[in-house]
Amino acid sequence: MSIHSSLRGVNTLVGQRSVLTRTERLERLKKEGRFDPETDSPQGLPKVRTNFRVKSKKKEEEEEEGEVKEEE
Numbered sequence: 001m002s003i004h005s006s007l008r009g010v011n012t013l014v015g016q017r018s019v020l021t022r023t024e025r026l027e028r029l030k031k032e033g034r035f036d037p038e039t040d041s042p043q044g045l046p047k048v049r050t051n052f053r054v055k056s057k058k059k060e061e062e063e064e065e066g067e068v069k070e071e072e
Contacts, residue, residue, distance in 0.1 A: 029046070
């Protein structure tokens with residue numbers, strides 16, 4: 001039996017955005033050192049990857065434990 005749409009959470013449509021705004025792209029490019037606001041033009045910016053899939057801490061810990069065991 002499915003849940004009625006009025007009983008669902010409020011933020012069901014909020015998720016990871018696949019496109020960054022121009023200001024977000026500029027900030028990220030500045031951090032990476034790929035954009036200089038004094039010499040570069042804000043038009044025709046290069047693409048910037050978004051963080052879609054982030055490794056869970058559980059998987060990272062298992063991999064680190066496996067590496068430590070192999071080193072011993």
